[in-house]
Amino acid sequence: MKIPPTIIVIFGASGDLTARKLAPAIFNLSQDGLLPSKCFLIGYGRKEINDDQFREYLKKSLELHSRRKIQGDAWNIIAENVQFHAGSYDNSESFDKLGDKIKIIEAKLGEPAQCLFYISTPPGVFKPILENLGISGLAKRHRQKEIESKVIIEKPFGRDLSSANDLNETINHRFEETQVFRIDHYLGKETVQSLLVQRFANSIFEPVWNRNYVSSVQITVSENLGVGSRGGYYEKSGALRDMIQNHVMQLLALTAMEPPSSLNPESIRDEKVKALQAIKPLVLKGKNPEIVRGVYTQGLVEDEKVLGYLQEEGIPDNSFTETYAALCLQIENWRWKGVPFYLRSGKRLASKASEIVVQFKRPPEILFGLDERFSLSPNLLVIRIQPNEGITLYLNSKTPGLETKLQPIELAFGYETTFGSNTPEAYERLILDSLNGDGTLFIRGDEAETSWELISPILDYWQENGRKGLENYSSGTWGPLAADKLLLSRGHEWLTGKQY
Numbered sequence: 001m002k003i004p005p006t007i008i009v010i011f012g013a014s015g016d017l018t019a020r021k022l023a024p025a026i027f028n029l030s031q032d033g034l035l036p037s038k039c040f041l042i043g044y045g046r047k048e049i050n051d052d053q054f055r056e057y058l059k060k061s062l063e064l065h066s067r068r069k070i071q072g073d074a075w076n077i078i079a080e081n082v083q084f085h086a087g088s089y090d091n092s093e094s095f096d097k098l099g100d101k102i103k104i105i106e107a108k109l110g111e112p113a114q115c116l117f118y119i120s121t122p123p124g125v126f127k128p129i130l131e132n133l134g135i136s137g138l139a140k141r142h143r144q145k146e147i148e149s150k151v152i153i154e155k156p157f158g159r160d161l162s163s164a165n166d167l168n169e170t171i172n173h174r175f176e177e178t179q180v181f182r183i184d185h186y187l188g189k190e191t192v193q194s195l196l197v198q199r200f201a202n203s204i205f206e207p208v209w210n211r212n213y214v215s216s217v218q219i220t221v222s223e224n225l226g227v228g229s230r231g232g233y234y235e236k237s238g239a240l241r242d243m244i245q246n247h248v249m250q251l252l253a254l255t256a257m258e259p260p261s262s263l264n265p266e267s268i269r270d271e272k273v274k275a276l277q278a279i280k281p282l283v284l285k286g287k288n289p290e291i292v293r294g295v296y297t298q299g300l301v302e303d304e305k306v307l308g309y310l311q312e313e314g315i316p317d318n319s320f321t322e323t324y325a326a327l328c329l330q331i332e333n334w335r336w337k338g339v340p341f342y343l344r345s346g347k348r349l350a351s352k353a354s355e356i357v358v359q360f361k362r363p364p365e366i367l368f369g370l371d372e373r374f375s376l377s378p379n380l381l382v383i384r385i386q387p388n389e390g391i392t393l394y395l396n397s398k399t400p401g402l403e404t405k406l407q408p409i410e411l412a413f414g415y416e417t418t419f420g421s422n423t424p425e426a427y428e429r430l431i432l433d434s435l436n437g438d439g440t441l442f443i444r445g446d447e448a449e450t451s452w453e454l455i456s457p458i459l460d461y462w463q464e465n466g467r468k469g470l471e472n473y474s475s476g477t478w479g480p481l482a483a484d485k486l487l488l489s490r491g492h493e494w495l496t497g498k499q500y
């Protein structure tokens with residue numbers, strides 16, 4: 001589909017995300033010839049900087065963060081179409097002035113352009129921006145589908161169920177759902193996109209992708225970084241809001257959903273919502289709760305001494321924000337009844353790894369299972385999202401020799417080995433899709449709310465309990481012991497980070 005002339009407006013233009021991800025994504029899309037030839041960028045922010053200062057800032061960001069280096073005249077061509085608009089987020093006059101700038105660009109173009117509003121500010125101002133886009137008429141500028149305005153909303157989408165409902169109400173009041181793109185950058189990652197292809201373009205998986213063959217599913221999204229300079233944001237967020245409610249739940253939905261009836265965005269999102277709706281509310285207390293939370297203390301990460309969370313900049317002494325969360329979920333539907341889904345995510349863990357591990361049931365103990373000599377391992381399908389994107393199937397095989405001995409072997413596929421490196425970044429794919437009006441890889445309003453329905457009671461429970469039940473873990477480990485017990489008490493163990 002040909003993208004019409006476009007004006008991208010980034011709210012929060014002088015922020016970290018613009019520098020690290022958005023500017024590089026837009027630059028690389030333009031270098032690949034995927035943006036319309038008539039494409040303009042307006043940075044919107046509270047800082048009083050002029051167009052040239054903003055251009056300089058973007059250029060530096062590209063030098064630091066773009067996967068492709070600036071060559072020849074590439075930057076100068078883009079810079080001509082870049083400007084900055086200093087304004088506040090809660091004053092409609094600033095939006096009227098933005099509207100004037102948009103009209104001037106359109107007048108020069110001699111034709112209407114679609115606007116893509118990218119809200120990449122702190123979440124506290126999402127609502128006034130959405131309201132003001134409505135009040136100023138920018139939300140509904142052109143009614144023809146191809147050039148209607150579009151809005152991308154960064155995460156976090158709300159901080160609990162009621163704030164997510166509230167945000168959705170504002171959105172529904174000001175926009176049509178087809179104009180709205182709630183972003184979760186994990187959905188733009190290559191391996192996550194290909195999850196649907198692996199599941200539904202191969203006939204060998206579907207027959208075994210259920211409670212009859214699968215004994216558990218584990219999803220780990222671990223990071224070895226700490227909160228760094230983002231302490232202020234993180235303290236109000238924590239691992240559950242920052243990673244589990246969105247990225248990890250999206251991975252879960254794609255792994256657990258039923259086959260959609262078509263590749264139409266709504267068919268796919270309907271199935272994801274159904275999978276999320278089937279999750280049973282979690283057991284929060286008692287002898288065998290289904291949740292664990294932890295916070296990192298000082299330790300060694302890659303041989304370097306690092307601070308504990310409480311010593312990080314901007315973290316109050318009485319903080320009880322979790323930097324690690326692990327959950328055991330039950331999906332109460334025909335396919336998954338009785339199969340535990342274990343999810344975990346944390347900062348300052350032993351290494352950065354995002355993986356989905358599907359563990360299959362052991363074969364009947366008739367031939368090889370009974371005898372200890374054979375040490376039969378369960379089959380595993382490991383979908384590695386990052387780093388070293390790929391898929392590995394672990395099977396039992398006979399070791400060469402006169403004795404019959406078994407050993408797990410790997411059938412491995414690595415993205416880089418097969419397809420080479422330099423794949424587009426998640427934000428490139430997602431920005432391009434939103435310009436094309438394709439919402440498949442974005443979160444629908446009801447999807448966000450369904451995920452919050454599950455997560456909000458946990459947050460309330462933790463809030464009531466303060467530090468009680470918050471486990472410490474040393475930086476550079478795989479998290480609190482209580483998270484190991486969560487699985488051991490259910491007959492499983494965490495597999496990511498272990499030798500399979």
Ligand code: BG6
Binds near residue numbers: 155223242
């Ligand atoms: C962001 C979180 O959404 O995802 C960060 O706010 C986290 O805390 C980041 O570090 C991880 O993303 P990635 O792509 O590096 O796995």
